[in-house]
Amino acid sequence: MNQPKHRLAFFAAITWLVLVLALCFHQVRFWSSNNLDSDVMALLPDTKHDALVSRANDNMAKVATRNIVILIGSADSEASKSAALTFDARIKKSDGLLRAQATSEQDTQAALDFYARYRDRLLTTQQKESLEKDSPDSLLQSGMERLYGIGASIGLSSWISDPLGMAPTWWQSRLGEGVTQEDGLLLTQGREKTWVVLQYESGLSAFQLDGVAHLQQLIESASNDAKRLHPEIEILNAGVPLHAEAAAVRASWEINTIGYGSLAAVMLLVFFAFMKLRPLVLVSGSLLIGCAAGISVTALIFGKVHLLTLVFGASLVGVAEDYGIHYFSSRQGNPDIKPFPMMRYLLPGMWLAFITSAVAYLALGMAPLPGLQQMAVFSAAGLLAAFLTVVCWFPYLDKKAAAKSWLSDKISHSLQHWPRWQCRKTSHKFLALGAVLFIVFGFMKLHAEDGLRQLQSSPPGLIKQQKDISEILGLPSPAQYLLVTANSEESLLQTEEALKPHLDTLVENSTIRSYNAISDWVPSAKRQNENRTLVSGVEKKMLVDISASLGESLERPDSGNATFTFKDWLPLKFTKTLQAQYLGEADGKWGSVVMINGLNSEQSLASLADLANSVSGVKLIDRSGEISGLLKHYRSKMTVLLFVGYLLVVVALYWRYKWQSWRALLPTVLAALLSLSASAWLGEPVQLFTVLAQFLILGTGVDYGIFLLEHHTDPSSWLAVCLGAASTLLAFGLLALSATPALHTFGLQMLFGVGLSWLLSPCFRLSVEKHAEATLAL
Amino acid sequence: MKFPKWFGLMVFWMLVSISAISNLAYAQEKKNVLIPEVNILRGEFLQTRYMKGFKNPLKSEGRFLVSKADGVVWQGIKPFPSLILVGNSGKITNLANRQKSPKQNGKKPNAAMSKIMLAMLSGDQAELAKYFSIERSEKNSAWTIQLTPKGGMARVFSHIEIKGDRYIHDVLMIEKSGDKTELHFSNVSEEPSSLTAEEKKYFQ
Numbered sequence: 001m002n003q004p005k006h007r008l009a010f011f012a013a014i015t016w017l018v019l020v021l022a023l024c025f026h027q028v029r030f031w032s033s034n035n036l037d038s039d040v041m042a043l044l045p046d047t048k049h050d051a052l053v054s055r056a057n058d059n060m061a062k063v064a065t066r067n068i069v070i071l072i073g074s075a076d077s078e079a080s081k082s083a084a085l086t087f088d089a090r091i092k093k094s095d096g097l098l099r100a101q102a103t104s105e106q107d108t109q110a111a112l113d114f115y116a117r118y119r120d121r122l123l124t125t126q127q128k129e130s131l132e133k134d135s136p137d138s139l140l141q142s143g144m145e146r147l148y149g150i151g152a153s154i155g156l157s158s159w160i161s162d163p164l165g166m167a168p169t170w171w172q173s174r175l176g177e178g179v180t181q182e183d184g185l186l187l188t189q190g191r192e193k194t195w196v197v198l199q200y201e202s203g204l205s206a207f208q209l210d211g212v213a214h215l216q217q218l219i220e221s222a223s224n225d226a227k228r229l230h231p232e233i234e235i236l237n238a239g240v241p242l243h244a245e246a247a248a249v250r251a252s253w254e255i256n257t258i259g260y261g262s263l264a265a266v267m268l269l270v271f272f273a274f275m276k277l278r279p280l281v282l283v284s285g286s287l288l289i290g291c292a293a294g295i296s297v298t299a300l301i302f303g304k305v306h307l308l309t310l311v312f313g314a315s316l317v318g319v320a321e322d323y324g325i326h327y328f329s330s331r332q333g334n335p336d337i338k339p340f341p342m343m344r345y346l347l348p349g350m351w352l353a354f355i356t357s358a359v360a361y362l363a364l365g366m367a368p369l370p371g372l373q374q375m376a377v378f379s380a381a382g383l384l385a386a387f388l389t390v391v392c393w394f395p396y397l398d399k400k401a402a403a404k405s406w407l408s409d410k411i412s413h414s415l416q417h418w419p420r421w422q423c424r425k426t427s428h429k430f431l432a433l434g435a436v437l438f439i440v441f442g443f444m445k446l447h448a449e450d451g452l453r454q455l456q457s458s459p460p461g462l463i464k465q466q467k468d469i470s471e472i473l474g475l476p477s478p479a480q481y482l483l484v485t486a487n488s489e490e491s492l493l494q495t496e497e498a499l500k501p502h503l504d505t506l507v508e509n510s511t512i513r514s515y516n517a518i519s520d521w522v523p524s525a526k527r528q529n530e531n532r533t534l535v536s537g538v539e540k541k542m543l544v545d546i547s548a549s550l551g552e553s554l555e556r557p558d559s560g561n562a563t564f565t566f567k568d569w570l571p572l573k574f575t576k577t578l579q580a581q582y583l584g585e586a587d588g589k590w591g592s593v594v595m596i597n598g599l600n601s602e603q604s605l606a607s608l609a610d611l612a613n614s615v616s617g618v619k620l621i622d623r624s625g626e627i628s629g630l631l632k633h634y635r636s637k638m639t640v641l642l643f644v645g646y647l648l649v650v651v652a653l654y655w656r657y658k659w660q661s662w663r664a665l666l667p668t669v670l671a672a673l674l675s676l677s678a679s680a681w682l683g684e685p686v687q688l689f690t691v692l693a694q695f696l697i698l699g700t701g702v703d704y705g706i707f708l709l710e711h712h713t714d715p716s717s718w719l720a721v722c723l724g725a726a727s728t729l730l731a732f733g734l735l736a737l738s739a740t741p742a743l744h745t746f747g748l749q750m751l752f753g754v755g756l757s758w759l760l761s762p763c764f765r766l767s768v769e770k771h772a773e774a775t776l777a778l
Numbered sequence: 779m780k781f782p783k784w785f786g787l788m789v790f791w792m793l794v795s796i797s798a799i800s801n802l803a804y805a806q807e808k809k810n811v812l813i814p815e816v817n818i819l820r821g822e823f824l825q826t827r828y829m830k831g832f833k834n835p836l837k838s839e840g841r842f843l844v845s846k847a848d849g850v851v852w853q854g855i856k857p858f859p860s861l862i863l864v865g866n867s868g869k870i871t872n873l874a875n876r877q878k879s880p881k882q883n884g885k886k887p888n889a890a891m892s893k894i895m896l897a898m899l900s901g902d903q904a905e906l907a908k909y910f911s912i913e914r915s916e917k918n919s920a921w922t923i924q925l926t927p928k929g930g931m932a933r934v935f936s937h938i939e940i941k942g943d944r945y946i947h948d949v950l951m952i953e954k955s956g957d958k959t960e961l962h963f964s965n966v967s968e969e970p971s972s973l974t975a976e977e978k979k980y981f982q
Contacts, residue, residue: 020847109933112933144858145860147827147829147836148825148827148836148838148854148857148858148860150823150825150862150895150961151852156933156934158829158830158831158953158954158955158957159829159830159831159955159957160829160830160831160832160954161955497805550832550834550836551834552832552833552834553833554831554832555831557831
């Protein structure tokens with residue numbers, strides 16, 4: 001009779017062993033290939049966009065994720081320069097950790113030659129205005145002044161090829177107003193200091209979880225070198241890689257704290273409850289397999305595992321230990337039952353517990369946010385693996401039931417002495433009133449927040465430096481920009497050219513600081529022809545006049561009438577940012593990005609949106625706004641689902657327990673309300689993750705109630721619940737320490753919610769007599 | 779205002795050459811070894827330019843004033859009057875039409891040359907050495923300095939030659955484009971050794 005079942009168990013154990021070995025193999029590969037993701041954007045969905053918008057988002061993100069800017073400033077420009085050279089020398093010794101963004105001499109010459117060929121097709125707005133409006137006499141005068149100027153004529157070409165010296169002015173305007181160059185260093189002024197601007201590209205291909213801030217350390221050591229020489233200098237640094245690195249370092253600390261912290265706690269609890277080494281080793285083993293499976297399955301499904309998933313996943317340790325503890329406490333309570341029969345007896349309940357928890361976790365993944373889906377998959381897969389390890393292996397590995405320990409005895413019997421709610425008692429009435437007031441006033445304090453910031457935790461120091469640099473230098477936002485689309489490349493450029501005067505107006509009234517468009521580098525053919533006609537007309541006339549007054553017969557060198565396009569321009573090794581702004585063609589549409597600098601207020605965003613609406617073919621892309629909207633959308637959607645969840649639970653409870661259902665439901669409802677108001681009292685905003693935590697509170701909280709209705713009389717099961725709840729609480733308590741606001745909120749809600757429902761559930765348990773009645777009624 | 783500085787930075791490294799020309803700083807208090815150092819220098823100049831496309835050389839003449847502490851004033855007399863001030867901060871002002879178009883001040887690319895001139899005239903080798911490798915030869919009391927441009931400067935100049943004795947006498951500049959400029963200084967003197975009230979006005 002037992003034979004086939006044993007054979008089945010043996011088969012299951014072997015199969016699971018094979019799978020675990022495969023898991024180990026995958027783990028080795030995973031950790032050596034470094035598939036960790038730290039980009040916040042990777043947690044967010046790519047909303048339904050057409051190809052050009054997606055390409056624009058990708059391009060902007062790619063550029064932003066590598067660049068680092070350093071400003072070195074002092075009131076004495078010589079000190080700034082010498083400090084910058086010292087700084088740079090230290091960076092150069094870093095073996096490519098940070099690489100200077102430099103264009104080679106050859107590429108520079110190629111670009112200069114390229115633009116020299118088309119120099120009369122290129123005019124800045126001011127140059128165009130001046131050629132159109134200035135009198136021929138004043139133009140002639142400036143031509144003469146250049147001709148007779150002191151020293152060399154200093155152009156990029158001979159005087160005759162550019163008599164008004166327009167090419168250097170055009171280049172200077174590309175370089176940017178207020179930016180100058182000395183001794184091979186780039187300088188800008190601000191806050192009564194001269195700042196040297198250094199630009200680097202991060203050489204790190206991916207982020208290691210070694211908890212070391214490689215980039216930050218390098219920058220600090222270079223800063224120290226520079227400051228030793230010039231103690232008064234100020235050094236500012238900014239760039240996405242620094243934020244990403246800070247997040248990775250922080251995450252690595254959090255993963256270790258939460259993971260090892262809960263593991264240590266679970267081990268202690270298990271040890272003192274069973275006073276034997278075997279349960280300790282086996283339960284820890286099931287947790288390790290669970291976590292490894294979580295990582296592997298997530299990596300297999302999503303390709304990469306996000307750092308925040310790992311931080312969240314570390315709290316799994318405090319949840320997945322339930323099955324092992326449940327098994328050992330049942331064995332301890334009933335030492336006469338052998339391992340296999342015990343497992344068969346426990347299996348239905350464990351299955352149910354696993355399925356309800358897994359479903360609760362998977363519910364997190366309902367929102368189409370890749371980040372949440374990763375966390376859901378990680379948790380569900382981890383739980384399944386821990387569960388299977390217990391079911392398939394524990395009966396084989398467990399030989400002798402543990403004797404009762406002091407701790408297990410104490411916990412098992414604590415239920416008898418647990419306080420019971422009595423509505424007639426005055427003190428209990430006051431307690432109820434207090435709780436109601438706490439909840440009501442707490443709810444009045446509730447406020448929602450759906451910003452992208454909840455997923456990001458950057459050190460305030462870095463954020464401040466970023467702000468300072470934007471103020472001094474101006475940094476364009478990679479998340480808010482204008483997208484220009486048109487049916488052809490030419491009309492794309494013409495649309496940009498129609499847009500730019502409007503942007504100039506916004507710059508003039510300080511709505512935005514500045515902008516950058518690729519049509520500055522590659523004007524439309526129409527504009528190129530206009531410019532060429534204008535320039536050649538003015539220059540021909542000037543040469544005739546000068547020839548007349550000097551007795552010469554000057555001839556304007558023929559510059560041809562060809563125009564250039566992106567096809568000619570792209571092979572130039574220009575900076576990546578510029579190339580990234582050109583999106584090329586997709587589905588018969590051409591696209592480009594106009595980057596906006598100094599977009600700091602809602603108001604300027606609104607004016608930009610108005611502008612985008614008024615020029616056809618121009619669209620404002622606001623990734624931050626989009627994401628906030630999305631987070632808000634799912635917050636309200638999940639809130640509705642939460643109520644549906646409660647409704648389903650009520651129906652399910654009523655089906656089994658009829659009018660006694662409230663005993664299981666009320667503690668959870670109270671815990672949910674109290675935890676929500678507690679976080680409101682703490683000033684925490686409600687966000688998507690608050691609602692998601694409420695889902696898990698419903699899932700786990702009701703379990704405690706159900707358990708007390710079902711197994712009121714079995715102290716060993718109460719022990720299992722207490723041990724399980726204690727480690728769960730610890731894991732989420734540690735998660736509440738996370739610097740990432742979303743995880744902090746989630747951890748805090750879980751800590752309050754699970755803790756309260758665990759403590760409150762026994763208060764509403766049936767009395768012994770009623771329990772008998774209820775059991776009869778069923 | 780139109781172009782963000784940030785993007786300027788992006789393209790900066792390829793522009794070093796151009797801005798190097800327009801932003802030669804005037805460094806003060808640098809030790810002088812090659813060209814005699816002076817505090818105040820006044821004199822006359824004759825400039826002859828051989829330009830591509832021109833049959834005849836272009837001649838211009840005028841007076842100059844160097845004040846080590848303040849800068850240089852170039853006063854063109856022939857063929858037409860002009861007045862250019864190069865402050866020691868590197869700022870260039872066209873004094874002749876200061877009222878007419880104040881916006882234009884400090885933006886004339888050709889004025890940058892005056893800053894190299896400032897470094898030459900005031901004997902600031904350290905400044906020159908940043909952009910040129912310097913070779914000096916001496917014969918009796920006369921010296922010749924050959925400046926070979928390095929880095930971005932090599933895109934503009936082929937070669938510069940300076941001659942002098944107690945003071946600087948001749949400068950020959952050959953540009954990459956083929957244009958060539960000769961400067962001859964005469965009646966150079968250090969007296970009076972301080973700025974007159976009228977001269978002081980230039981630098982205000």
